[in-house]
Amino acid sequence: MSGTDRTGTREMIEQVALRLFAEQGFSHTSLQQIADEVGVTKAALYYYYPSKGELAQKLVAPTKSDIDGLLDEAEHAEDVDSREVLGRFFDLLVQHAPVLAAMVRDGTILGHVDFSAWTIEWLQRFQTILVGQDATIERRARAVVAAGGLARALILIQDGSIEEVRSAALDAACSALGVE
Numbered sequence: 743m744s745g746t747d748r749t750g751t752r753e754m755i756e757q758v759a760l761r762l763f764a765e766q767g768f769s770h771t772s773l774q775q776i777a778d779e780v781g782v783t784k785a786a787l788y789y790y791y792p793s794k795g796e797l798a799q800k801l802v803a804p805t806k807s808d809i810d811g812l813l814d815e816a817e818h819a820e821d822v823d824s825r826e827v828l829g830r831f832f833d834l835l836v837q838h839a840p841v842l843a844a845m846v847r848d849g850t851i852l853g854h855v856d857f858s859a860w861t862i863e864w865l866q867r868f869q870t871i872l873v874g875q876d877a878t879i880e881r882r883a884r885a886v887v888a889a890g891g892l893a894r895a896l897i898l899i900q901d902g903s904i905e906e907v908r909s910a911a912l913d914a915a916c917s918a919l920g921v922e
Contacts, residue, residue: 752790754780760801760840767848768798795854802845802855805838809864816871824872824888824921825912831868832892832908839896846897865889872919888915 758779762771773794777787791797812834816827835842845851852858868889873881895911902910916922 751780751782751786755782755787755790755797756801759797760844763798763801763844763851764840764847768794768844768851768854769848773797798851798854802841802851802857805834805841806860808834808838809860813864813867813871817867822871824919825916827871828888828892828915829908829912831889832896832911835893835896836904836908842893842897884918884920888918891915891918 755776759771759776762775762779771794773787773791774784776797777784780787791800809831812827812830816822845857865886869877869882869885872885872888877885892911892915895907895914899907899911
C-alpha cells in the first residue's frame with residue numbers, strides 16, 4: 743500500500759469513527775463497525791489504530807491543538823479584545839463540533855483523552871487572558887462563565903442558526919464580563 747493510500751485510509755477511518763462516535767456513542771461503536779464501513783479488515787484497522795482509545799486521542803488532538811494555539815496567541819498579545827478572543831473560541835468550537843458532539847453523546851470517550859484536565863487548564867488560561875492574573879474572585883468567575891458558557895450555548899441551543907447563536911452567546915459572554 744503506498745503512502746497516499748495509507749493516508750487516505752487513515753483519514754477515512756477517522757471520518758467514519760467520528761461520525762459513528764457522534765451518532766452511536768463511543769462505547770457503542772466497535773472497531774469492527776468502523777472497519778466494515780471503511781471497507782478494511784479489523785486487522786488492517788489495528789495497523790492504523792491499535793485501540794479505540796488511540797483513535798479517540800487522534801480525533802480530539804486537533805481540537806486541543808487549535809484551542810491551545812488560540813490561548814497561546816492571546817496570552818502573548820499586547821492588547822486583548824475579549825469579544826474577539828471569545829468569538830474566535832466560539833468559531834473553533836463550531837469548527838470542531840463533530841468532536842464535541844461525540845463527547846457529549848457518550849462521555850466514556852473522555853476516559854481515553856484528558857479532556858477534563860484540558861478544560862480546566864483552558865478555563866484557567868481564559869481567566870488570566872480576560873480579567874488578569876490578580877482579578878477578584880467575582881471577575882475570575884465571570885471569565886469562567888463567559889468562556890464555558892460559549893461551549894454550552896453551542897451544544898444546547900439547536901433551534902437557531904450558528905450566526906444567531908454566536909451573536910447571542912457572545913453578547914451574553916461579554917455581558918458576564920462587563921464589556922461591550
